[in-house]
Amino acid sequence: AGDGHQQRYEHISDIITASVENATDIIRRDLNSIIGSALNISSVDTVRSAYSKYLRGVELWSFHETITHFLTQQFSRRDLVRSAYMLFPKIESGFDDETSVHYYTTNFANSDTAEALRFYSSGAATEASALLDELGTGVAFYRYEGNLYMVRVLSLLNNSYNPYAVLVIDLNEDILYSNVPNLDFLTDVTLYIGDIPLLAAGTLVPKAPAIHEETVPVQAQRQQNDRLLVYGRMMGGEERFVLDYYAIASLQPLMGEVNTSVGIFVFIACLTVPLVYIIYLFFRRKVTHPIKVLGHLACAIEDGGFGAQLGPEKLG
Numbered sequence: 001a002g003d004g005h006q007q008r009y010e011h012i013s014d015i016i017t018a019s020v021e022n023a024t025d026i027i028r029r030d031l032n033s034i035i036g037s038a039l040n041i042s043s044v045d046t047v048r049s050a051y052s053k054y055l056r057g058v059e060l061w062s063f064h065e066t067i068t069h070f071l072t073q074q075f076s077r078r079d080l081v082r083s084a085y086m087l088f089p090k091i092e093s094g095f096d097d098e099t100s101v102h103y104y105t106t107n108f109a110n111s112d113t114a115e116a117l118r119f120y121s122s123g124a125a126t127e128a129s130a131l132l133d134e135l136g137t138g139v140a141f142y143r144y145e146g147n148l149y150m151v152r153v154l155s156l157l158n159n160s161y162n163p164y165a166v167l168v169i170d171l172n173e174d175i176l177y178s179n180v181p182n183l184d185f186l187t188d189v190t191l192y193i194g195d196i197p198l199l200a201a202g203t204l205v206p207k208a209p210a211i212h213e214e215t216v217p218v219q220a221q222r223q224q225n226d227r228l229l230v231y232g233r234m235m236g237g238e239e240r241f242v243l244d245y246y247a248i249a250s251l252q253p254l255m256g257e258v259n260t261s262v263g264i265f266v267f268i269a270c271l272t273v274p275l276v277y278i279i280y281l282f283f284r285r286k287v288t289h290p291i292k293v294l295g296h297l298a299c300a301i302e303d304g305g306f307g308a309q310l311g312p313e314k315l316g
Contacts, residue, residue, distance in 0.1 A: 009251070013228060016249045017219075019183050020230045024245045026179050027191065027200075028236045030080055031150075035139050035237040037074060038152040038167055046070045047086070047154060051164055054091075064104050071106040075169065082147075083115055083170040089129040090164060119170065124149065128168045139240050141193045148173055148198065173198065185249045187227075192244040205229075205246040226251040 041047060050058075050066040067086050075084040085105040103125055105116055119125055124144035128151050131140060135153045142149055150169045156162040177200035180189050188202030197204060208231060219231055227248055234243045 016228055017230050020247045023179050027176055028234050028243050030176060032237050034080055067104040068106045079175045080172055081169055082172040085168040087125060087129050087166040089132050128166050132163050132166055141196055143196050186247050187250050188248040190246050193241050
């Protein structure tokens with residue numbers, strides 16, 4: 001019984017581990033897709049050309065219209081994107097406040113004007129702008145007042161590296177974690193991009209100090225109260241970010257389901273075996289035995305016993 005229980009536990013552990021890994025991989029691929037879209041902006045000349053024209057005297061309203069239209073084309077159909085902003089920190093604002101800069105933004109159906117105002121007034125935009133000369137050509141994530149943002153710096157591709165704009169994407173975390181609630185046995189799920197916690201379900205799972213290597217295969221550890229901790233690491237965005245994941249699952253529901261399944265299997269087996277035996281007896285008496293009697297009669301006739309007869313009682 002102990003070996004059977006251990007085998008069921010190992011089977012359930014494998015199921016949970018694979019489910020957590022698959023769910024995390026979906027999140028990683030969704031983030032990769034957004035990062036890919038952000039990186040591809042460098043291969044499209046629209047923003048760079050609009051910025052160059054503005055520097056040569058194009059009106060601000062025309063510049064704003066071009067950027068807004070471009071952002072709408074790129075991100076308005078992405079459910080994972082709540083809003084996208086293009087910040088140009090080096091453009092003079094025209095106001096007395098030295099920290100003021102021009103921001104060009106687009107908001108989509110899954111956002112609203114209040115969200116954009118909150119972005120600007122809260123300091124989230126200022127924090128993103130500060131990355132202009134620090135981030136380089138990579139991407140970064142940061143959290144501000146509960147919202148998760150992804151940042152990418154755009155630079156002019158001339159003889160020297162010259163950063164001029166910051167793309168900021170406000171990520172919709174409800175969409176990002178939408179596949180996790182389908183795993184009913186998971187009670188708490190937390191992912192970490194660097195040190196930024198992403199609470200996908202339940203309560204926050206602390207980041208364990210055990211993960212240090214670049215790639216950590218998914219692992220499972222049995223906890224108290226029939227709980228299982230699954231953790232691992234994935235590299236995302238062509239190794240532009242690290243995604244650590246921790247999930248706590250309750251073993252009791254799955255163990256109960258397995259035990260129920262085993263009980264049902266045994267019950268069906270108890271019903272099936274006698275039924276199969278009854279069917280076997282029926283065919284033996286009504287099919288196999290008469291055929292055998294007819295075979296014996298045929299052999300008797302073949303040997304010259306033309307008077308051989310078969311009574312109905314012999315057929316059973």
